[in-house]
Amino acid sequence: MLKDSLLYLAQNPRMKEFVTHNRVARGAARRFVAGEALEDAIAATQTLNQRGMQVALDLLGENVTDAQEAYTATQEYIQALDLIKKTNVNANVSIKLTALGLDIAKDLCNENLCTILDHARELDIFICVDMEGSLYTERTVDTVMHMHERYDMVGTVMQSYLYRSYKDTEQLIAHDIRIRLVKGAYKEPESVAYQEKYDVDKNYLQLMEMLLARGHFPAIASHDEHIINTACKYVRDHGISKSAFEFQMLYGIRRDMQEQLVKQGYNVRVYVPYGSQWYPYLMRRMAERPANLMFFMSNILR
Ligand code: FDA
Numbered sequence: 001m002l003k004d005s006l007l008y009l010a011q012n013p014r015m016k017e018f019v020t021h022n023r024v025a026r027g028a029a030r031r032f033v034a035g036e037a038l039e040d041a042i043a044a045t046q047t048l049n050q051r052g053m054q055v056a057l058d059l060l061g062e063n064v065t066d067a068q069e070a071y072t073a074t075q076e077y078i079q080a081l082d083l084i085k086k087t088n089v090n091a092n093v094s095i096k097l098t099a100l101g102l103d104i105a106k107d108l109c110n111e112n113l114c115t116i117l118d119h120a121r122e123l124d125i126f127i128c129v130d131m132e133g134s135l136y137t138e139r140t141v142d143t144v145m146h147m148h149e150r151y152d153m154v155g156t157v158m159q160s161y162l163y164r165s166y167k168d169t170e171q172l173i174a175h176d177i178r179i180r181l182v183k184g185a186y187k188e189p190e191s192v193a194y195q196e197k198y199d200v201d202k203n204y205l206q207l208m209e210m211l212l213a214r215g216h217f218p219a220i221a222s223h224d225e226h227i228i229n230t231a232c233k234y235v236r237d238h239g240i241s242k243s244a245f246e247f248q249m250l251y252g253i254r255r256d257m258q259e260q261l262v263k264q265g266y267n268v269r270v271y272v273p274y275g276s277q278w279y280p281y282l283m284r285r286m287a288e289r290p291a292n293l294m295f296f297m298s299n300i301l302r
Pocket of ligand 1: 131222225253271288
């Protein structure tokens with residue numbers, strides 16, 4: 001109920017206006033977002049790199065409605081790639097197709113995506129296309145499959161709450177496409193997605209074993225201790241090298257576990273969000289865990 005309300009508020013313009021203009025709320029958001037500027041994200045990356053972690057930079061922003069905004073987002077992704085190279089930090093980049101204009105026109109989105117992929121290939125930086133709501137799943141999978149024919153350094157995300165992910169994962173593995181496995185962060189109807197945590201987790205474990213056994217450097221992206229322990233046991237039991245995959249977690253979440261995994265010799269990549277459009281991201285994180293909402297509210301009310 002609370003989760004549904006928060007996911008609903010993530011799309012609510014009035015709530016967004018209120019929260020993003022509140023100075024204290026902006027400060028509290030820093031627990032989960034590196035900052036509003038690219039330089040903030042690079043500074044956070046340097047700190048994480050020093051702790052033995054790699055980074056996926058995520059410029060916040062989605063669902064742009066005009067071509068100029070999509071162009072601006074494309075240029076911002078290019079700047080991120082350039083600054084990664086210039087500062088020599090260990091990071092790759094996550095992007096969202098709706099930030100590149102997918103809601104406006106597929107051709108426009110593809111054109112912007114090619115601009116980014118051309119540049120990323122030149123700089124030898126991996127690009128992960130994030131998975132958004134189920135309205136976009138088919139188009140995201142098709143776009144990544146198509147782009148991967150030209151750019152082998154592009155991958156995408158599979159969400160274990162979607163029924164279709166088993167089939168999609170098989171297809172992406174067959175094409176050697178890198179996959180980040182997540183549970184899924186959007187509110188989805190029963191017609192397309194499992195509603196119960198038990199089913200989402202069960203499907204996650206099934207997809208995870210498939211990826212660890214046959215995937216191309218998969219990312220196990222979760223903060224769920226049971227899932228992480230099962231992954232560690234699975235690779236141990238099957239003689240899979242720790243260098244054949246990575247764990248991924250979100251900035252500011254389960255930092256204790258991130259450090260512990262690094263100490264145990266696993267690859268850990270932290271997803272570092274930054275930018276002015278942090279409101280929907282923050283609401284999704286709070287929907288996942290009421291304690292985050294308490295943290296946020298107690299800062300605002302303090
Ligand atoms: P789950 O939500 O079941 O939580 C298990 C445990 O983890 C909790 O009991 C708690 O201890 C801890 N935990 C989880 N979330 C927490 C939080 N917000 N704060 C504090 N503790 C928390 N989704 C998507 O739809 N498309 C995408 O492209 C991505 N990309 C992505 C990248 C990376 C690197 C990560 C880690 C996650 C995503 N996600 C995503 C989000 C993902 O779908 C999911 O919503 C969150 O990871 C939460 O799910 P968990 O697997 O952590 O388990």
